[in-house]
Amino acid sequence: MTxxxxxxxxxxxxxxDVFIGWGASTSVAxxxxxxxxIVVMILFxxxxxxxxxxxxxxxxxxxxxxxxxxxxxxxxxxxPFADIVKLVIKEDIIPAGxxxxxxxxxxxxxxxxxxxxxxxxPLASNIYGVDINVGVLYLVAVGSFGTLSVIMAGWASNNKYxxxxxxxxxxxxxxxxxxxxxxxxxxTIISGxxxxxxxxxxxxSVWFAILSPLGFLLFMISAIAELGRSPFxxxxxxxxxxxxxxxxxxxxxxxLFYAGELLHAFTFGGFMAVLFFGGxxxxxxxxxxxxxxxxxxxxxxxxxxxxxxxxxxxxxMWIKYSMPRIRxxxxxxxxxxxxxxxxxxxxxxxxxxxxxxxxxQFYVAGMFLSNVVLGWIVIEIxxxxxxxxxxxxxxxxxxVVIQAANHGQGVS
Amino acid sequence: xxIPLSWYLILSAALFCIGLFGVLARKNAVAILLGIExxxxxxNINLVAFWRYGTGEITGQVFAIIVFAVASAEVAVGLALxxxxxxRRSTVIADDLDLMKW
Amino acid sequence: MTPEQIIFIxxxxxxVGTAFLVVTTRNLVHAALWLVATLFxxxxxxxxxxxxxxxxxxxxxYIGAIAILFIFAVMLTRKEMRxxxxxxxxxxxxxxxxxxxxxxGLAFILSGWDGFSATAxxxxxxxxxxxxxxxxxxxPDAFVLPFEVASILxxxxxxxxxxxxxxxxx
Numbered sequence: 249m250t251x252x253x254x255x256x257x258x259x260x261x262x263x264x265d266v267f268i269g270w271g272a273s274t275s276v277a278x279x280x281x282x283x284x285x286i287v288v289m290i291l292f293x294x295x296x297x298x299x300x301x302x303x304x305x306x307x308x309x310x311x312x313x314x315x316x317x318x319x320x321x322x323x324x325x326x327x328p329f330a331d332i333v334k335l336v337i338k339e340d341i342i343p344a345g346x347x348x349x350x351x352x353x354x355x356x357x358x359x360x361x362x363x364x365x366x367x368x369x370p371l372a373s374n375i376y377g378v379d380i381n382v383g384v385l386y387l388v389a390v391g392s393f394g395t396l397s398v399i400m401a402g403w404a405s406n407n408k409y410x411x412x413x414x415x416x417x418x419x420x421x422x423x424x425x426x427x428x429x430x431x432x433x434x435x436t437i438i439s440g441x442x443x444x445x446x447x448x449x450x451x452x453s454v455w456f457a458i459l460s461p462l463g464f465l466l467f468m469i470s471a472i473a474e475l476g477r478s479p480f481x482x483x484x485x486x487x488x489x490x491x492x493x494x495x496x497x498x499x500x501x502x503x504l505f506y507a508g509e510l511l512h513a514f515t516f517g518g519f520m521a522v523l524f525f526g527g528x529x530x531x532x533x534x535x536x537x538x539x540x541x542x543x544x545x546x547x548x549x550x551x552x553x554x555x556x557x558x559x560x561x562x563x564x565m566w567i568k569y570s571m572p573r574i575r576x577x578x579x580x581x582x583x584x585x586x587x588x589x590x591x592x593x594x595x596x597x598x599x600x601x602x603x604x605x606x607x608x609q610f611y612v613a614g615m616f617l618s619n620v621v622l623g624w625i626v627i628e629i630x631x632x633x634x635x636x637x638x639x640x641x642x643x644x645x646x647x648v649v650i651q652a653a654n655h656g657q658g659v660s
Numbered sequence: 661x662x663i664p665l666s667w668y669l670i671l672s673a674a675l676f677c678i679g680l681f682g683v684l685a686r687k688n689a690v691a692i693l694l695g696i697e698x699x700x701x702x703x704n705i706n707l708v709a710f711w712r713y714g715t716g717e718i719t720g721q722v723f724a725i726i727v728f729a730v731a732s733a734e735v736a737v738g739l740a741l742x743x744x745x746x747x748r749r750s751t752v753i754a755d756d757l758d759l760m761k762w
Numbered sequence: 763m764t765p766e767q768i769i770f771i772x773x774x775x776x777x778v779g780t781a782f783l784v785v786t787t788r789n790l791v792h793a794a795l796w797l798v799a800t801l802f803x804x805x806x807x808x809x810x811x812x813x814x815x816x817x818x819x820x821x822x823x824y825i826g827a828i829a830i831l832f833i834f835a836v837m838l839t840r841k842e843m844r845x846x847x848x849x850x851x852x853x854x855x856x857x858x859x860x861x862x863x864x865x866x867g868l869a870f871i872l873s874g875w876d877g878f879s880a881t882a883x884x885x886x887x888x889x890x891x892x893x894x895x896x897x898x899x900x901x902p903d904a905f906v907l908p909f910e911v912a913s914i915l916x917x918x919x920x921x922x923x924x925x926x927x928x929x930x931x932x
Contacts, residue, residue, distance in 0.1 A: 275765065279765070347791075347792075350791075350792075350795065380814060381814070381892060382814055382815050382818055382892065385815065385818045385819070385822065386818055388818075388822050388826075389818045389821040389822045389826070391826070392821060392822055392825055392826025392827075393821075393825070393826075395826060395830060396798060396825060396826075396829065396830065399830060399833055399834075400795070403791060403833070403837065411837075415834075418830060418834075422826075422827065422830065425826070442892070662764065662766055662767070663766060663767055663770050665878065666872070666873075666878050667770060667774070668811075669872050669878070670869060670872075671774045671777065671778070671807075673865055673868040673869060673872070674778050674865060675777060675778065675781055675800075676864075676865075676868070677861040677862070677864050677865040677868075678778065678781045678782055678784075678785055678861070679781070679785070680857075680860070680861045680864060681785055681857050681858055681860075681861035682784065682785030684853065684854075684856075684857035684860065684861070685785070685850045685851060685853065685854040685857035685858070686785065686849060686850060686851070687849055687850065687851045688790060688849060690790060690832065690835050690836050690839060691785075691790060691793060691849060693832070694784055694785070694793055694794070694797055694832065695784075695785060697797065697824075697828065697832075698781050698784065698785070698797075698800065701800070701801065701804050701824075704804070704820075705804060705807060708807075708808055708811055708813050708816060709811065711811075711813070712811045712812065712813075718891065718894045718895055718898045719898075719905075721813055721815075721816060721891070721895050721898075722895065722898050722899060722904075722905045722908070724813075724816055725816070725819070725895075725899070726905075726908050726909070726912050728819060728820070728823050728824075729912040729913075729915065729916055730912065730915065731824075731828070732823055732827065732828060732916065732919070733915050733916050733918075733919030734919075735828050735831060735832075736831065736919050736920070736922075736923040737919050737922050737923050737926070739831055739832070739834075739835040739923075740922070740923040740924075740926035740927045741926060742835060742839060743835060743838055743839060743926075743927055744926045744927065746838070746839040750841070752839045752840075754851075755851060
């Protein structure tokens with residue numbers, strides 16, 4: 249085991265030897281090494297968050313046909329540092345009548361709920377925090393801490409706009425957790441395990457996005473709603489309720505919310521890559537060919553994962569900057585009347601076809617076709633429904649009612 | 661040596677009694693429900709402890725999952741009832757909901 | 763003192779301390795937030811016992827749904843946002859005495875049971891518990907009947923809660 253083949257274990261063993269050489273017992277050395285590992289992982293996530301500030305601002309600028317930050321450093325790459333300095337030197341205002349402890353803890357819990365996800369993300373086949381056997385459920389569990397932080401922020405601000413924004417955001421997040429959990433069950437069923445490493449390795453022959461494109465779409469839509477980004481960003485609709493639940497936060501606390509949101513979007517991009525696009529793998533067995541064994545090097549896998557996560561994040565940003573906002577009642581109706589029934593039907597179809605087709609060689613084609621057929625059926629149903637709505641709108645039902653009334657009264 | 665079973669049982673008994681005090685002594689109906697939640701969690705700790713120190717059957721965990729489902733159902737209906745009562749009577753103090761007492 | 767024992771004692775202190783704050787604090791939203799801390803402590807305890815799936819389900823269901831329901835209910839059932847006055851009714855000394863009595867009784871009865879000080883845990887906790895749990899919940903000679911009945915119970919609760927909470931549009 250050299251550094252290039254197995255970096256994390258190599259460094260961990262070396263550090264443990266150093267600590268035991270300094271006189272600590274084995275278990276204490278293990279604990280200290282684990283703590284150092286945790287700090288390194290958090291630092292990695294936060295450095296990515298800093299880079300994401302620049303990426304976000306450049307990309308939104310290009311979508312809106314302007315240049316973006318380009319003054320500080322070449323191509324403006326030192327802009328995030330300028331932002332951080334600005335946020336740190338701002339005055340830290342706590343509104344009168346606000347609940348101080350809850351007010352201060354809300355941004356911390358919000359950022360913590362994002363960084364906690366980085367414990368299970370598989371960056372490479374042996375670069376990860378921990379491989380628990382219920383990784384997929386861990387993602388949902390940590391998301392619920394984010395929900396809690398939103399309502400803490402909304403209530404502690406002593407501001408009715410913040411409260412309304414928090415209620416709407418929490419309603420959205422709780423509602424869209426259900427299609428997200430069902431969409432997370434689809435890679436679980438196909439790969440047979442809930443552990444994220446297991447799901448990544450089960451995609452070594454074919455990606456799950458090909459086996460279940462509807463599942464990917466379902467996960468993407470519900471993930472964007474969970475993030476609270478456009479088109480589901482009614483909580484922070486700048487033109488409507490000023491800034492939603494973080495209206496009263498200034499300075500670095502707002503910076504924590506903002507960085508947390510960006511990092512959360514990138515993390516969900518990473519999860520889209522891991523669950524549906526093969527994660528750190530993706531060379532489909534090429535790395536077993538003689539001349540290409542360097543492709544299974546952990547650092548190459550890390551680069552592959554980061555590229556895929558950035559593509560996922562790009563898609564999320566693309567949707568954010570191209571689509572208008574959805575109203576809150578439409579958002580909830582969309583979830584309960586469309587996404588949730590579709591999610592359950594898709595789950596049943598996936599489970600059925602997975603069981604039926606697994607031993608045959610029609611597996612890939614069969615699963616893909618089942619999704620396509622289901623998608624076609626859904627579009628047909630939507631078409632009939634919207635035609636019905638259009639007919640109702642163009643021909644109001646009034647004449648029929650008047651005729652019925654006349655007929656009922658016996659007047660000819 | 662690892663943790664004796666008695667620690668789990670004493671902890672769950674303590675949590676149960678704190679929940680019991682909450683149910684008996686609080687005025688607000690929502691606070692009474694909070695006490696009930698504490699009691700349900702105490703029961704769950706007990707069940708998981710008996711799974712852990714048992715003979716390898718999974719019964720304890722299954723029972724705990726059923727208790728999760730029951731607790732969720734009870735909280736949902738209980739809070740819907742409380743909100744409904746608040747709409748009619750504008751109070752949720754348990755002592756004031758005495759229309760049916762003699 | 764093994765690290766496991768230290769973590770257990772700290773977690774138990776967290777659980778009992780925050781539970782005591784839940785039932786005594788005056789501000790009801792604070793009580794709901796202390797309940798979140800208690801539930802998180804219980805989840806840590808499940809993780810310590812090797813029931814990782816149960817720990818995560820506890821966080822998803824209790825903290826992610828039930829605690830948020832409580833916070834919403836507390837905010838929706840008041841005319842003003844502040845809680846005034848004491849939140850315990852006038853029987854609270856008797857309730858405290860009764861709770862202590864029940865605790866003493868339980869501790870006394872349990873200490874007379876011969877399995878009370880079972881120290882080593884004999885269950886090999888491995889990843890198999892997840893598969894065993896899944897199989898136990900759906901196999902006909904295990905627990906599929908309570909599972910299905912719990913589903914019907916949840917359906918009834920869902921319909922009931924929606925009807926109750928929406929029934930002011932008569």
